[in-house]
Amino acid sequence: MKHILIVDDSPTILMSMEGVLSRAGFQVSKAPSGEDAVRALQNGVRPNLVITDLNMRGMNGIDVIKAIRANSATRFTPVLMLTTESAQDKRQEARSAGATGWLVKPVQPNDLLGVVRQVMPGA
Amino acid sequence: MTCLAWCAKSCRGHEVGAWWKSLSAWASPAKSTYEVEEAVALPPEPEATLAPAPNPEWLAQGQMSDLPQMAAHALSLGLRPETLSLIQEMGSYANFVEIMQRHLDNVCSGTERAAEEIMGQVLHIEGDLSGLVQYVTHTVNSSEFLHASDAVINSIGEGHTMIRDLVRHHLATQCRIRDNLSEVNRVSVRMKDHLEDIEKIRRQTDLLAINARIRIASLGQQTGLDVIAQEIRGLATQTGDLAQNLRGELKEMDELIRSRLVQDFNEQETRDNDSINHLQTTFDRLQENMQRMIAMQGGLIEAVRSRAHEMDEPLMNLVGSIQFQDVARQQIELVGQALNMISDHFVSLSQAIINGEAPPDSSIARCLTLILENYVMEEQRAAHTGPGACDGGAAIELF
Incomplete structure (x- = not known):
């Protein structure tokens, strides 16, 4: 079973994403902040995909991507940004940091699953 | 079209503000600290006559559209340019309010759409569930299911009665066998007495034989x-009689064993065989009806599974629709931040009014610029600067 880590400071989004992804057969872990996500990865959590929000209190999504890319164990883990942000410069910043894709909230469950399966071969 | 140009065109309050910026610059170009962002033609020179006083009811209602009339009246009263600048700054509040109103309208319409979507999905799921409940109810109440259930219950009851009768017959047979064995025991005791008599005769005969010799x-x-x-x-005669008696006892015992015990066993065996056959038939029927019920239950389970699968998508959409809360939260948070900003600005303005000073460096227009820079959603930018002026890309993009 493919493992997905969701990072968002909104409990609603965490629950919503968990509901959608777990119903589709994925194992889901949740981190309520960027710091928690990075800590989990440092403690050996090895997701097949990370979905992170951009604007979070404390460590933001770009910082999370940078931390993931800096860790040799997670360097090649795909990371999707799931955010309300729509500005092109922010997308470019995320892309430069190593994001795999960009999704603007609210995202339709079928669209989300389509992207998730696209970036996780075999899912 | 730039942001301010769009605002100037679409927002009446902003038009008022722009007009008064130029009026302020005309009134006191050296002292004004307000930055004029748009080149606006100067208004005609005010007339020497006293301008009419603004309608007090409009003032009470806070109608900003009445500001030119108010300012003209203030100018005719000989107010200082700083005061005019303050009035002008307050006039641009209408623009701020209108933008915030659009944000709140967006939140309202967004949440309304989400609520309608969620209601649609809930009704869809409710419809599926109702259909499923009807199907299950119909199946459970169908004559076939009820017949199978009754047959199972009857078979179980019949089997129970048969087993009870079988046990009862066995107990009765056991009692008869016990009685017959008691009878055999009595005959056996009598035979023992006869044998003792024969033994006594034998001893006497031996004694007579010795005496005779x-x-x-x-x-x-x-x-x-x-x-x-x-x-x-x-x-010898006595011995013969005893032997006769003994034969009679043995015959009686033989009859007892043969005719009663064997007969009882045979009868019991026949009854047992009949009961077992009957029981087997009953259990066969029970098995058959159980299989029918299991098949019907299997159909029900399959129907439930199928309906549950059909409900997957609306359920998933329902769960996904909850994202609107996060979007609305962010929009309302931004309006809250903007209101805090404007509240601080009004505190500064009131300080300036009290102290008779020029407006503070921070203007409502500058607050709006800061707010514009902090937007994250395309919808927010569109509410502020108008549709088509945003650089938002596709909702989904893979790099």
Whole structure:
């Protein structure tokens, strides 16, 4: 079973994403902040995909991507940004940091699953 | 079209503000600290006559559109340019309010759409569930299911009765066998008595035989042997009678065993075989009806599974629709931040009014610029600067 880590400071989004992804057969872990996500990865959590929000209190999504890319164990883990942000410069910043894709909230469950399966071969 | 140009065109309050910026610059170009962002033609020189006083009711209602009239009146009263600048700054509040109103309208329409979507999905799921409940109810109440259920119940009851009768018959047979064995025991005791009598005769016969040999040996012929012979005949007769009795007892015992015990066993065996056959038929029927019920239950489970699968998508959409809360939260948070900003600005303005100073460096227009820079959603930018002026890309993009 493919493992997905969701990072968002909104409990609603965490629950919503968990509901959608777990119903589709994925194992889901949740981190309520960027710091928690990075800590989990440092403690050996090895997701097949990370979905992170951009604007979070404390460590933001770009910082999370940078931390993931800096860790040799997670360097090649795909990371999707799931955010309300729509500005092109922010997308470019995320892309430069190593994001795999960009999704603007609210995202339709079928669209989300389509992207998730696209970036996780075999899912 | 730039942001301010769009605002100037679409927002009446902003038009008022722009007009008064130029008025302020005209009134006191050296002292004004307000930055004029748009080149606006100067208004005609005010007339020397006193401008009419603004309608007090409009003032009470806070109608900003009445500001030019108010300012003209203030100018005619000879107010200072700083005061005019303050009035002008307050006039641009209408623009701020209008933008915030659009944000709140967006939140309202967004949440309304989400609520309608969620309601649609809930009704869809409710419809599926109702259909499923109807199907299950119909199946459970169908004559086939009820017949199978009744047959199962009847078979179980019948089997229970048969097993109870079987046990009862066995107990009765056991009682009869016990009685017959007691009878055999009594016959056996009588035979033992007869055997003791025979043993007694044998001992007497042995004694007579010894006496006869002694008498014959000592007295020779004609010495009472007739008496001894008579005694021995008597004993033989007794022995014969006893043997007869013994045969009778044995015959009785044989009959008892053969006719009663064997008969009981045979009858019991026949009844048992009948009961077992009947029981087997009953259990066959039970098995058949159970299989029918299991098949119907399997159909029900499959139908439930199928309906549950059909409900997957609306359920998933329902769960996904909850994202609107996060979007609305962010929009409202931004309006809250903007209101805090404007509240701080009004505190600064009131300080300036109290102290008779020029407006503070921070203007409502600058607040709006800061707010514009902090937007994250395309919808927010569109509410502020108008549709088509945003650089938002596709909702989904893979790099």
